[in-house]
């Protein structure tokens with residue numbers, strides 16, 4: 001079905017959207033390979049026009065630029081696409097109509113942005129300008145998937161957003177790289193910004209705070225520096241573990257902290273470890289970090305990872321089958337930034353090779369980056385095939401019906417899942433809404449009947465062959 005749609009789209013020459021993330025990766029690759037001057041001269045003004053007939057179409061300002069790009073940058077752009085997983089990368093250049101050129105360029109992402117970090121863009125009009133540039137528009141509570149790994153941090157952040165300076169001060173969020181600490185901090189910022197547009201919000205990484213302080217000392221502007229940070233209503237400081245060993249910065253931050261705290265201004269800190277594990281952090285700072293609430297974010301479980309992928313796909317208006325999202329979620333288990341990167345790779349791969357999304361395509365797209373994963377038959381595949389074989393809807397097989405016409409297909413499906421997948425009896429039971437003893441019974445029942453009941457034996461054999469063929473085909477694609 002998808003393949004047919006895809007072919008039709010190609011025949012009509014329809015444009016497939018290429019997401020900002022992929023485009024940012026292409027530009028990032030180019031930028032690493034040419035000089036800054038060259039990049040700004042040629043690449044800053046171009047526009048991503050999507051994928052048409054399997055080729056990435058790049059909008060350029062005039063025919064001179066078109067020719068120049070063909071001669072000088074075609075190979076580099078093809079290499080960039082290859083690095084993203086395109087097997088037979090193609091690029092074409094199209095001259096932009098003057099008006100489109102003028103209108104579209106400002107919305108492009110800033111070049112060279114690291115993958116997975118969307119561009120800071122335009123929050124609602126009428127807000128103080130410093131807030132606008134501070135917060136990433138994607139990092140809101142609505143865009144944050146809550147799971148068992150982060151629900152405490154999420155609840156704490158929400159409480160702080162509702163009662164800044166009163167609920168928990170400071171709020172200290174820690175966890176490994178790419179698990180959503182910055183996202184949650186910004187979400188609090190957005191929440192407060194929407195309700196109290198006059199509030200001053202400052203987001204700063206510890207590294208920037210340190211550099212700004214060094215510059216302020218050098219330029220004799222420490223008073224301005226202090227005024228800036230001590231006059232905010234909400235201070236968000238990322239990666240506070242980098243304060244370790246920086247005595248002068250710790251001293252300055254200590255006074256900033258006190259000034260804000262005494263005035264009941266909210267402080268949120270993020271770190272890759274809890275305060276007690278930050279070495280060479282002054283005791284007085286460590287104890288202050290422990291005054292409020294310390295909460296952590298863990299790696300997301302499978303279901304949360306799938307939900308995050310689903311939300312990302314929906315945001316980008318990309319329709320990806322559930323089983324493909326599940327395959328991606330199995331490949332990337334700890335870092336959400338990498339998880340999002342993997343999704344974009346799969347999207348880029350499918351888009352640039354003009355193939356529909358399938359598990360085999362996803363496995364291939366990710367094979368350069370992650371250990372290749374064999375595409376295995378899943379419970380849902382067995383259920384669907386069994387349902388088709390017995391000519392009944394999958395939900396009926398999983399339902400509560402106890403008549404023989406339903407019970408036999410259910411037992412066959414359970415038996416084949418046990419045989420062809422690595423799932424445990426309780427997992428299979430859960431999939432069918434039953435307990436493991438029911439599955440055990442089904443497996444022994446079918447085992448016992450095989451060879452004796454010709455119909456049942458023929459069904460199991462046919463289904464097994466069919467499912468193994470699907471697996472082989474997918475792995476050979």
Ligand SMILES: Nc1ncnc2c1ncn2[C@@H]1O[C@H](COP(=O)(O)OP(=O)(O)OP(=O)(O)O)[C@@H](O)[C@H]1O
Pocket residue numbers: 116117118138139143144145146150175176177178179180181182183184272308336337340
């Ligand atoms: N629960 C979630 N729901 C949706 N997206 C999430 C979630 N957690 C993280 N992300 C996304 O994952 C990416 C990385 O998140 P973020 O930058 O907040 O991580 P971090 O913990 O601050 O990492 P670092 O330690 O590198 O600063 C972002 O694009 C963010 O939107």
